[in-house]
Each structure stands twice: as structure tokens, then as C-alpha cells.
Amino acid sequence: MSYPPPPGQDPNNPYAQQPPQQPQAGGQPGYGYPQQPGAQPGYGYPQQPGGIPGQPQYGYPQQQGFPGAPGQQAPEGYTNIPNLGMAQIASYGQRFGARLLDGLFVGVINFAVSMVLGFGLFATTSSTTDPNAAAAVGLGAILLTYLVFAVVAVGWDVVWVSVKGATPGKMVLGLSVVDNRYGTKPAFGAALVRWGFPIGLGLITCGLGSVLILISPFFDNSGRLRGWHDKAANTQVIKK
Numbered sequence: 191m192s193y194p195p196p197p198g199q200d201p202n203n204p205y206a207q208q209p210p211q212q213p214q215a216g217g218q219p220g221y222g223y224p225q226q227p228g229a230q231p232g233y234g235y236p237q238q239p240g241g242i243p244g245q246p247q248y249g250y251p252q253q254q255g256f257p258g259a260p261g262q263q264a265p266e267g268y269t270n271i272p273n274l275g276m277a278q279i280a281s282y283g284q285r286f287g288a289r290l291l292d293g294l295f296v297g298v299i300n301f302a303v304s305m306v307l308g309f310g311l312f313a314t315t316s317s318t319t320d321p322n323a324a325a326a327v328g329l330g331a332i333l334l335t336y337l338v339f340a341v342v343a344v345g346w347d348v349v350w351v352s353v354k355g356a357t358p359g360k361m362v363l364g365l366s367v368v369d370n371r372y373g374t375k376p377a378f379g380a381a382l383v384r385w386g387f388p389i390g391l392g393l394i395t396c397g398l399g400s401v402l403i404l405i406s407p408f409f410d411n412s413g414r415l416r417g418w419h420d421k422a423a424n425t426q427v428i429k430k
Contacts (some may be wrong), residue, residue: 273374277428279427280428285427287359288365289359291358294359296346308331310331315327344382344385348378348385349381352375353375355376364429367426368425368428371424381423387403387419391403402418404417406418407420
């Protein structure tokens, strides 16, 4: 007894390949065939934009930057400095304390120099009976004293900042002066401008300019406590 061939099969060639079965609308397609619109999606995780085609993306989504990343807004009390990253801004109290310490150190040095020159002047004038010679020695001692004071003042601020990036007073409190553009130690010229600007402005304003520069960090609208002398020298005082 013969049976009729299945639907779709060639009756003259029962071993011919069957045509692919079309999936039903909304149903799951057979394996190995392209998915039809509305069919169940394939297995795996959805691909992220920009990922490798066909490769699932693992892990958590990345955060929008990290502290110190370029373009990342620094939190309050910190600032982003090129080549240095996120740095803590030195407070006004810390800077004022460092200045007091530096003034104490310089005062001790100047006092010692004054004592040495004073004893030398006394010994010289007491051994001569010529009043003109004594006056000349006295004037020379005074000029030498002021010269030593100037050298100590310039060397203390300018040389220390350009060589070490901080004066001894700032070192004690863990502060550092850096170039605001490069994150490095200020050059000698920048350190000289930073020290000389308050001195020069004070001389032409009878000291008022020096006082204004001393309190000028409070006027910095950026919140970075950069005084007028810092802006003139492109510097920033930070906490190490």
C-alpha cells in the first residue's frame, strides 16, 4: 500500500531537500535562520553603543570622570593644575602662618647680622680718635646692614621658592608654590615678581599697596585664594 507524499515534497523524488519552514508571526524562528521582525531577540546582553559587533559588553557603565581628570570640576577647596592634577588649595590661615614663620626666621638672621656689625662698629670707633673716620665707619656699617637685610629678604623668598618651591615657613606647614600653568616650581623670574610686586606697590603707596596685596586672596572670585601677586606671577599656593 502506498501513502501520499507529505505536503510540499516532490512525489517523484521523496529524498529531495525540504523547503525551509516559515516561522509563524510572533513565534520563535527555527535555529539557523535570520530572525523575522517581531521575533524573540537572541541570547546575550544588549550591545552598548560603540562596542564590537556581536560582542557583549561587560562591567558597569563608566563614571563621568574622576578627581583630577581633564575637564572635571574640582570640589570646593581643591583645584586642577596641569601636569599635577587635583591639589588642595592652601587656606589663608595656613599662608598667613607660613608668612609669620618666615618673618621670624628672617628676623633672627637680621638680628644676628646686626649684632655682629654693631660689635664691629663699636670696636672700630672706640679705637680711633678721628671723628671723621668714626662717622665714615658708622655710615658704612649702616649701609652694609641694609645691604645684608636686602640680600636676606630676596634670597629668602625668591631663591627658596625658585629652587625648592617653598620658603622654610611654608615647608614647616606643608605648603608649596607651583606654577599655575605647568604645575612645576616657579622660575626665578616668576618668584622675583611674586616677591617684588607687594614691595614695589607698597613703596609707591606708602605701604597701603602691601596691605591690600596681603588681603587680596579674599577678593579672588574663583575661590582659589590667589592674591594679586600670585596672579602677576602665575602661581598657586597648595597644600602638599
